[in-house]
Amino acid sequence: MTISIEIKDLSKKYKLYQSRSERFKDLVLPKSYGKDFWALRHVDFRANKGDVIGFIGINGSGKSTLSNIIAGIVPESSGSIYINGQASLIAVSSGLKGDLTGRENIELKCLMLGFSMKEIKEMQQWIIEFAELEDFIDQPVKSYSSGMKSRLGFAISVTIDPDILIIDEALSVGDKAFAEKSIEKMKEFKAQGKTMIFVSHSINQIKNFCNKVLWLEFGQVKKYGNVDDIIPEYENFIKEYKKMTKKQKSVYKRKVIENQTVRGNK
Numbered sequence: 001m002t003i004s005i006e007i008k009d010l011s012k013k014y015k016l017y018q019s020r021s022e023r024f025k026d027l028v029l030p031k032s033y034g035k036d037f038w039a040l041r042h043v044d045f046r047a048n049k050g051d052v053i054g055f056i057g058i059n060g061s062g063k064s065t066l067s068n069i070i071a072g073i074v075p076e077s078s079g080s081i082y083i084n085g086q087a088s089l090i091a092v093s094s095g096l097k098g099d100l101t102g103r104e105n106i107e108l109k110c111l112m113l114g115f116s117m118k119e120i121k122e123m124q125q126w127i128i129e130f131a132e133l134e135d136f137i138d139q140p141v142k143s144y145s146s147g148m149k150s151r152l153g154f155a156i157s158v159t160i161d162p163d164i165l166i167i168d169e170a171l172s173v174g175d176k177a178f179a180e181k182s183i184e185k186m187k188e189f190k191a192q193g194k195t196m197i198f199v200s201h202s203i204n205q206i207k208n209f210c211n212k213v214l215w216l217e218f219g220q221v222k223k224y225g226n227v228d229d230i231i232p233e234y235e236n237f238i239k240e241y242k243k244m245t246k247k248q249k250s251v252y253k254r255k256v257i258e259n260q261t262v263r264g265n266k
């Protein structure tokens, strides 16, 4: 088995401040201000080449933070991460520059990845057609709807042919026809044996598409394993969670936050 991603004891800390002055004092004074918030704590996980892994967990459990770290967009606070090859993240508007047009964004992203202008010109038409943006491709991306951004991001990411494809809820904002087209493309990637990470709240999509599941809770790995072993347990958990009253949910949430929040020392 070829290892595709290996993460050891990875944690991500954000600083939470109550005011601007607290943030400023933390920057300039030796004493620590604000609270440490651990979005991820001691995460261990390994994916083999060809694994299709669903990241699941209730809101705020750390799925996007982990996928952003794997894609190299957000730095980890501690721990180690090994990526075999190039990872590309598709998320709503991820990595797109709002002031640039769609076409300029394609060129920028591809140039940054080392493609020549000749190669980019060849890829560009396919990207524009796949993203269904013909009339809008020369407009600034800030004028795009979230579905248009998501289509552009998806089209660029699949065209650059990464070794690891990370899809963070990007399909939930597009229309149904585009989602189906994207799923076909992802199936092609799966058949080619590419490693994929799929962040989704849709248990059906995860069941249909993934072979493994990483269940995050309180920023920690609660379970990692085969879809068939973990999804039934997760479905039960979600059922119970949904049954909770508002108060029970807020007690549960508070517990989560207390678990994650530690008064920081510099």
Ligand SMILES: Nc1ncnc2c1ncn2[C@@H]1O[C@H](COP(=O)(O)OP(=O)(O)OP(=O)(O)O)[C@@H](O)[C@H]1O
Residues within 6 Å of the ligand: 014, 015, 037, 038, 039, 057, 058, 059, 060, 061, 062, 063, 064, 065, 066
């Ligand atoms: N830049 C940031 N600064 C402070 N806290 C952050 C930051 N980014 C994320 N967080 C916090 O980290 C935690 C994990 O967030 P993340 O977006 O990774 O969760 P998620 O599982 O993807 O949630 P969702 O399902 O709602 O998208 C959340 O509590 C979030 O508020």
